[in-house]
Amino acid sequence: MSRRARPGETIIQGFLLFCGAVSILTTLGIVLVLVQQSTLFFGSGELDLGEFFSGTEWQPAIGKFGIWPLFMATLVTSFVGMLVALPLGLCVAIYLSEYASPRARGILKPVLEVLAGIPTVVYGYFALLFITPLLRSVFGANIVQIYNMASAGIAIGILIIPLIASMSEDALSAVPRSLREGAYGLGATKLEVAVRVVVPAALSGIAAAVIVATSRAVGETMVVAIAAGAGPNLTLNPFEAAETITGHIVRISGGDLSYDSIDYNSIFALALFLFVITFVLNIISRAVVRRFREVYE
Numbered sequence: 001m002s003r004r005a006r007p008g009e010t011i012i013q014g015f016l017l018f019c020g021a022v023s024i025l026t027t028l029g030i031v032l033v034l035v036q037q038s039t040l041f042f043g044s045g046e047l048d049l050g051e052f053f054s055g056t057e058w059q060p061a062i063g064k065f066g067i068w069p070l071f072m073a074t075l076v077t078s079f080v081g082m083l084v085a086l087p088l089g090l091c092v093a094i095y096l097s098e099y100a101s102p103r104a105r106g107i108l109k110p111v112l113e114v115l116a117g118i119p120t121v122v123y124g125y126f127a128l129l130f131i132t133p134l135l136r137s138v139f140g141a142n143i144v145q146i147y148n149m150a151s152a153g154i155a156i157g158i159l160i161i162p163l164i165a166s167m168s169e170d171a172l173s174a175v176p177r178s179l180r181e182g183a184y185g186l187g188a189t190k191l192e193v194a195v196r197v198v199v200p201a202a203l204s205g206i207a208a209a210v211i212v213a214t215s216r217a218v219g220e221t222m223v224v225a226i227a228a229g230a231g232p233n234l235t236l237n238p239f240e241a242a243e244t245i246t247g248h249i250v251r252i253s254g255g256d257l258s259y260d261s262i263d264y265n266s267i268f269a270l271a272l273f274l275f276v277i278t279f280v281l282n283i284i285s286r287a288v289v290r291r292f293r294e295v296y297e
Contacts, residue, residue: 037268058232060263069232073242078217080153089164097172098194116162124226127155150238152228160213171205211285215278221246
């Protein structure tokens with residue numbers, strides 16, 4: 001018995017290998033560019049590395065490059081976004097997995113995923129023209145600034161609801177039917193089965209969805225560039241204007257900066273810092289999946 005050659009499978013295997021190699025090389029190329037340009041920024045002699053990580057002012061015009069104002073604004077908008085997206089996305093996932101009929105699921109899930117296809121610039125103007133006036137009418141115009149982190153965070157939350165809902169629903173649907181039937185046999189209600197049996201069994205997938213969504217929120221650009229504000233501000237008040245890391249990169253890269261200046265190179269240092277954050281979040285996601293993953297026979 002000899003193995004028969006299958007040219008078609010060989011071609012497909014080679015194509016898939018090529019695609020994987022291209023994606024890896026592209027990622028390595030991006031990292032190389034970020035490291036190279038960041039080295040020019042940190043090695044310019046005008047910046048103390050300790051000041052970059054501990055400074056509380058980001059004013060390139062006067063040589064102040066403390067990342068904390070930009071970093072705190074990124075954390076606040078991401079936190080507000082997760083406060084919106086996590087409960088709503090998880091509730092949607094539980095409904096689609098445990099309560100919705102096949103017909104309702106076939107209609108609602110594509111409609112939900114339409115939200116992921118809306119350009120983020122639309123979310124930015126939605127935050128500026130709808131969410132901000134709504135917040136100002138509720139909390140007062142003297143409390144909520146026109147540009148603020150709360151409206152940007154809420155828009156980010158709406159933006160990432162489909163991501164959490166879709167990934168969580170896949171994790172919930174993967175829980176074996178036998179666990180549900182065993183709980184029903186013990187007299188549990190549908191809600192108790194969903195909350196006390198299915199959700200804990202799918203915890204690894206839900207945790208991975210949350211961490212991936214957090215990475216998406218941290219890296220969001222256009223929403224915060226439009227709605228959050230255009231000036232570094234070290235504050236934890238979500239109703240104030242503040243510039244995030246991605247928002248600052250957009251504003252600076254669109255300005256009249258000379259090539260290879262310290263201001264120009266600073267955006268690569270910020271991008272590298274953001275890349276490290278998302279990379280760490282992905283590592284945490286994989287560790288969580290390995291730690292809490294349930295294997296069913």
